[in-house]
Amino acid sequence: MRSLIDILELSTKELDELISTADDIIENPQKYAHKCDGKKLATLFFEPSTRTRLSFEAAMYELGGNVIGFSEAQSSSASKGESVADTAKVISCYADIIAMRHPKEGAPLVASMNATVPVINAGDGGHNHPTQTLADLLTIHREKGRFNNLTVGLCGDLKFGRTVHSLIAALRRYENVKFILISPAELKLPDYVKESLTKDNVDFVETTNLEEAIKELDILYMTRVQRERFFNEEEYLRLKDSYILTPEKLVNAKKDMAILHPLPRVNEISVAIDNDPRACYFKQVLYGKYMRMALILKLLEVE
Amino acid sequence: MKVDSIKNGIVIDHITAGKGMEIYSLLGLDQLECSVALIRNVPSRKMGKKDIIKIDADIVIDTAILGFVDPDITVNIIKDNKIIDKKTIELPEKLVDVLKCKNPRCISMTEQELSHIFTLADRENRVYRCLYCETKAK
Ligand SMILES: [Zn+2]
Numbered sequence: 001m002r003s004l005i006d007i008l009e010l011s012t013k014e015l016d017e018l019i020s021t022a023d024d025i026i027e028n029p030q031k032y033a034h035k036c037d038g039k040k041l042a043t044l045f046f047e048p049s050t051r052t053r054l055s056f057e058a059a060m061y062e063l064g065g066n067v068i069g070f071s072e073a074q075s076s077s078a079s080k081g082e083s084v085a086d087t088a089k090v091i092s093c094y095a096d097i098i099a100m101r102h103p104k105e106g107a108p109l110v111a112s113m114n115a116t117v118p119v120i121n122a123g124d125g126g127h128n129h130p131t132q133t134l135a136d137l138l139t140i141h142r143e144k145g146r147f148n149n150l151t152v153g154l155c156g157d158l159k160f161g162r163t164v165h166s167l168i169a170a171l172r173r174y175e176n177v178k179f180i181l182i183s184p185a186e187l188k189l190p191d192y193v194k195e196s197l198t199k200d201n202v203d204f205v206e207t208t209n210l211e212e213a214i215k216e217l218d219i220l221y222m223t224r225v226q227r228e229r230f231f232n233e234e235e236y237l238r239l240k241d242s243y244i245l246t247p248e249k250l251v252n253a254k255k256d257m258a259i260l261h262p263l264p265r266v267n268e269i270s271v272a273i274d275n276d277p278r279a280c281y282f283k284q285v286l287y288g289k290y291m292r293m294a295l296i297l298k299l300l301e302v303e
Numbered sequence: 304m305k306v307d308s309i310k311n312g313i314v315i316d317h318i319t320a321g322k323g324m325e326i327y328s329l330l331g332l333d334q335l336e337c338s339v340a341l342i343r344n345v346p347s348r349k350m351g352k353k354d355i356i357k358i359d360a361d362i363v364i365d366t367a368i369l370g371f372v373d374p375d376i377t378v379n380i381i382k383d384n385k386i387i388d389k390k391t392i393e394l395p396e397k398l399v400d401v402l403k404c405k406n407p408r409c410i411s412m413t414e415q416e417l418s419h420i421f422t423l424a425d426r427e428n429r430v431y432r433c434l435y436c437e438t439k440a441k
Binding site for chain 2: 083084085102103104106107109110124125127135192209
């Protein structure tokens with residue numbers, strides 16, 4: 001029995017298998033419509049995240065399975081002080097697989113150490129969110145057909161953006177991947193992540209200039225620059241617009257560059273770009289559902 | 304200064320000067336009935352100054368903890384006035400209930416009866432990280 005808590009628990013071979021399964025689901029959805037008949041997914045959301053929860057639930061329904069669960073801690077036994085360990089043991093009696101979102105970092109790991117069914121980390125605070133990374137990876141693979149020989153631009157909040165850190169961790173395992181880190185000085189990638197890249201001879205450059213960097217990119221991964229990350233309002237106002245993607249900034253980009261964003265966006269990608277063929281962020285949401293389907297099949301060991 | 308040599312027991316040698324007290328309490332030596340000597344600032348050719356702990360009893364101590372606190376320590380096991388075993392300490396892969404995570408958002412802060420576990424992330428730089436949230440141990 002296996003769980004998925006951190007994206008790096010999947011080898012590149014397993015990742016390839018998940019991607020082929022997802023590709024096959026996209027081609028032949030009817031083949032998968034009854035794979036999970038009679039199985040139940042429990043979505044335990046100790047903090048609300050409608051988007052992620054609906055993606056898991058849609059994934060399970062499309063496999064023929066059912067869903068039980070809750071979407072806020074107030075309605076659960078956690079409000080009565082039950083431990084994560086006990087919750088995991090109890091829910092194991094009702095469900096075949098668990099997807100857990102929790103504000104505390106490491107809570108899904110604790111659940112997986114106590115559950116008797118597989119646990120999927122659906123986001124633990126600012127720590128891990130492996131199924132978002134699976135969505136990112138399928139998008140990259142479907143757009144580019146490969147994970148090696150890519151120049152990947154990551155733009156916005158690289159300091160606190162957990163999706164950025166996980167994506168880097170997953171992609172650096174491939175040959176000839178170069179990262180261009182585009183952010184204000186205040187939101188640069190943490191030193192320990194950069195050190196790990198240097199140690200493994202992974203090529204990266206840091207810049208503050210999106211317009212300059214965009215020419216080189218095969219992938220542009222945009223993230224939100226959040227107001228609360230700044231010390232003062234002026235600084236935020238000064239910087240926020242330099243990291244907004246507009247049609248003007250896209251002029252110099254490659255014709256087949258793929259634009260990704262973990263969503264929700266606020267204003268960092270102009271809606272004028274939504275119809276550009278390079279905009280992949282809504283497809284990315286759809287791919288997230290297919291990867292969750294592939295993951296559920298893998299963890300339930302359904303053939 | 305002279306402290307009687309021991310017949311059967313343990314001598315923890317080459318403790319970094321000043322760390323003796325910390326190790327004394329970490330190993331729970333204050334709980335022992337037998338004679339225990341903590342000798343501080345002993346002149347040492349190799350280290351300038353060092354601390355030594357002598358335990359006059361045939362007990363088992365958790366050397367894994369020592370590896371984390373002061374990895375250059377040696378542990379000598381004495382039987383009939385002779386050193387029968389000399390252990391150098393390796394950094395343990397895992398520390399269970401030795402350190403507590405300082406990250407306020409970590410599950411180990413709120414979950415009852417959860418072991419505090421740290422794993423060795425970087426042997427060269429002696430970096431441990433919390434198993435649950437991966438925060439670096441200070
Ligand atoms: Zn922790």
